[in-house]
Amino acid sequence: MVVKNICCIGAGYVGGPTCSVIAWKCPDIRVHVVDKSELRIKQWNSEKLPIYEPGLEDVVKECRGRNLFFSNDIEMAIKEADLIFISVNTPTKTYGIGKGRAADLKHIEMCARKIAEVAEGNKIVVEKSTVPVRAAESITHILSANTRPGVSFQVLSNPEFLAEGTAVENLLHPDRVLIGGEESVEGDEAVAQLTWIYNHWVPTEKIITTSTWSSELSKLASNAFLAQRVSSINAISALCEATGADVSQVAVAVGKDSRIGSKFLQASVGFGGSCFQKDLLNLVYIAECLNLPEVAMYWQQVTDMNEYQRTRFAKRIVECLFNTVTDKTLAVFGFAFKKNTGDTRESPAIYVCSHLLEESARLNIYDPKVECKQIEHDLTSAAVTSDPERVQQLINIYSDPYEAVKDAHAIVVLTEWDEFISYDYRKMLSVMKKPAFIFDGRKILDHEALIKIGFHTETIGKRFSRNTLLRASGDHFPSFSWTL
């Protein structure tokens, strides 16, 4: 079999960019991305794509209508395909057994059942969604229990490692592509087919093949390790604030060790996104189910540290603003969970804002890419507040950061957007209430320059010494005592 037609079920942050890049790099293959959401498909077929990723629009525009198609015709796409990617969401369960921890596999199961129902001929089914170990086994079970004569399936695991904000770059130049398959002649053949697709642009030495279970677990383990690094440096940031050390300096010194490396050692207000928290909780749950409580506790601590960091930052804002933010206006810069994406899932901004709203702060929120409706939805959802009307009264969403800071007591930076670095903070200061504060939760601003122009500046993992303040601020040196 030579793969000529690919179907991808799930046109989200993974399915959309992954299949756009496959279509771009494999002009000999027809790629059909399908989704149950009519709105999402409409957006993929429009001028304004449903997700923002640098470089994605150009790829889609080049391939759409040529060998890349988006539709809601799931059955037709399955029938026509030789290979089917399952790229649907696998969120944390919000009900029943494993609530709040286990991955909810209902969408995966629905896909498997739909494939079994309508497929004709032989198909390779590729699990691209992040799933618990041995999920492929369940998919195989469902498929084989419902297989009709003349139909056969091979199930592969091919987890996606792209990071939002750099998805196209990551897909074009992956560190590795991981393919897990069944150890059999048919399994090897299916792995070879998927390898052939990636070989259109990915060198063979970057394509790793493993057993299905190793592949599934490697994805969870990778996210757990990445999240662990963020929590580790964030734990050190708390020590820095308590001792006077500077976490940036510590991170450089630690990262110079080639056994450790320098990436993912940036202290911040915490990690976010749809994956880290969910995959960590899933790993913890799996360990508990396998009666490995020590393993579960170890990884649980990584997510607990993340929660601690967000809460610590919110508390510090309140403390610095003379222990009350009630009726004070805070300009929030950034709501996406990281720069270069409009995705707000598990964004630290949601948690920090909700703490501040609990304290009755008024929030003027600005983000370059997140839609106003999304911010309102996130802050008024039942998981965040029991009083959505009150929250609605306390928040204002702005499309101009200079408007957002008018009469504000403080600026709170919660996403590391590049544009925040080059704002005219002198101009902003002139329209803010005094003393004006800035809380840099991403460590991206020039703190000494801000102190110099008169901002009371706070950041993660660093306490400005009296000497720094005197040197930088001259006449503006604060006359009140700092509560660090």
Ligand SMILES: NC(=O)c1ccc[n+]([C@@H]2O[C@H](COP(=O)([O-])OP(=O)(O)OC[C@H]3O[C@@H](n4cnc5c(N)ncnc54)[C@H](O)[C@@H]3O)[C@@H](O)[C@H]2O)c1
């Ligand atoms: N977002 C990331 O950065 C990222 C990175 C690597 C892996 N992953 C994993 O990839 C998977 C997908 O993540 P995502 O961020 O793309 O999710 P998403 O929510 O953006 O997209 C999932 C899409 O699947 C669709 N869908 C759900 N059930 C369906 C069904 N039965 N039939 C048709 N369509 C259906 C939804 O409508 C949605 O559009 C998850 O398992 C996630 O953990 C995500």
